[in-house]
Amino acid sequence: MNGRRFLQRKWWMKCVALLGLLVSITVGGVASALGDNAMSVLPKEEESDIVIVIKDKAFHVIKGGSPNPYHPLFLMEAGLDHIITIRNEDDVAHEFVSPYFRDVEVQLSGDATMVFPDDAAGFRIDPGKSVTLRFRAPELPKGQDVIQKLFWCDIHGKDPLSKMRGEIVLSRTQLEIE
Numbered sequence: 001m002n003g004r005r006f007l008q009r010k011w012w013m014k015c016v017a018l019l020g021l022l023v024s025i026t027v028g029g030v031a032s033a034l035g036d037n038a039m040s041v042l043p044k045e046e047e048s049d050i051v052i053v054i055k056d057k058a059f060h061v062i063k064g065g066s067p068n069p070y071h072p073l074f075l076m077e078a079g080l081d082h083i084i085t086i087r088n089e090d091d092v093a094h095e096f097v098s099p100y101f102r103d104v105e106v107q108l109s110g111d112a113t114m115v116f117p118d119d120a121a122g123f124r125i126d127p128g129k130s131v132t133l134r135f136r137a138p139e140l141p142k143g144q145d146v147i148q149k150l151f152w153c154d155i156h157g158k159d160p161l162s163k164m165r166g167e168i169v170l171s172r173t174q175l176e177i178e
């Protein structure tokens with residue numbers, strides 16, 4: 001009986017090892033295609049048009065917006081599909097919430113839990129984890145070319161003067177950050 005159980009375990013171990021090999025081949029392929037910084041870049045971040053790193057209790061928009069951690073901001077075009085990756089590099093949990101996400105259907109992958117503070121919706125990301133959000137940005141109301149909505153961390157960013165607050169800019173046509 002014990003022998004049989006051992007064999008079964010061995011069979012599983014082979015499967016896990018094979019899976020591990022496949023994963024490392026895939027990651028290796030992506031890594032060599034990306035060059036030197038590849039190991040710190042998840043494949044999902046490559047597909048994302050917006051990448052936000054949370055570090056030192058601040059949002060750093062490293063792709064798709066303004067990198068200034070004192071005024072984080074990112075851009076989206078109305079009616080188009082967007083992919084946002086958020087990576088928490090701090091050793092405490094943070095949140096990424098906005099009234100914007102109340103009315104948007106989001107496809108989530110990675111490690112995060114949905115949270116629903118007052119009049120907003122969003123995601124709690126544990127230390128060292130990251131999440132990817134896929135969704136279609138809503139259309140703008142007639143006569144409006146740009147709308148702005150706040151986003152914040154509902155744990156550290158409730159105070160209007162706090163650093164963990166930023167802006168989402170939704171526009172009819174593509175805008176550039178100067």
Ligand SMILES: [Cu+2]
Pocket residue numbers: 057093094095153154155156157164
């Ligand atoms: Cu926070």
